Amino acid sequence: MTDHPPAAGWEHPQKTQNDWLRLLVAPPRDIDVLIADEMVYYKAPKHVASLAEPILETAAVIILVTVALLRPQWEGLNLGALIVVLAAIAMWRWVKQRTWGWGALVGGVVLGYVVLTNDFDPLVLVPMVGLLFIARLGVKILRWWKYEIRYLTNRRIIEATGFLGLRVASMPVSHVTDLVLTRTTGGELLGYGDLRIESAGQDQSLASIPWLVEPRAFHRLAVRLATKPSEINPKDFIELRPVRQIEHRS
Secondary structure, three states, X not given: OOOOOOOOOOOOOOOOHHHHHHHHHOOOOHHHHOOOOOOEEEEEOEOHHHXXXXXXXXXXXXXXXXXXXXXXXXXXXXXXXXXXHHHHHHHHHHHHHOOOOHHHHHHHHHHHXXXXXXXXXXXXXXXXXXXXXHHHHHHHHHHHHHHEEEEEEOOEEEEEEOOOOOEEEEEEHHHEEEEEEEOOHHHHHHOEEEEEEEEOOOOOOOOEEEEEEOXXXXXXXXXXXXXXXXXXXXXXXXXXXOOOOOOOOO
């Protein structure tokens, strides 16, 4: 009996328990994001300034929780009262900016019903809100540190997000029709920018890249790749983390 060679095509790999665990909690790897002949010109996380907003939100919640527990007596408009008002405004802004889906609304109604129909000690319930926001801040810091990576390769613009799953949003550089770089006053001072990507298609998974590190260099490289890729040389690599570059194969 003659052994036949395996048919060409894709074969489903057998995954072990460790493989499933890695896909859930391990940071995105180059092998999970890139294809074999991609050359990486840029790889970086979000700018650290992206953590300013969740830090301020967490601080606002802690201030409000502390006031709710201690109930200080204010005499006139002093600095403490002003801080509490600003914290309340920050939390109201956070609530207004949130996109509340059906899951969040149903969960809020159920939680409100449980709290109102049961005898909960405020000294226990109120600190739990603060602990919840502290845990949320910890997750956001962890995602920024290890799990959110932006790439610019000779083929695509990529944004990879991991942690309890993996999402890879990308756009072929050849489909880019326009790039709009925006740098606010804070962006000029701290070194970040927002990039809006426009293409010929109407629906696109990667329409904007906020909190971009080295935005001018990223914009310059992306324009060159979309117009004259032959002008790019290896000196244009931007490696803001110690990563292994994908070797170019001729």
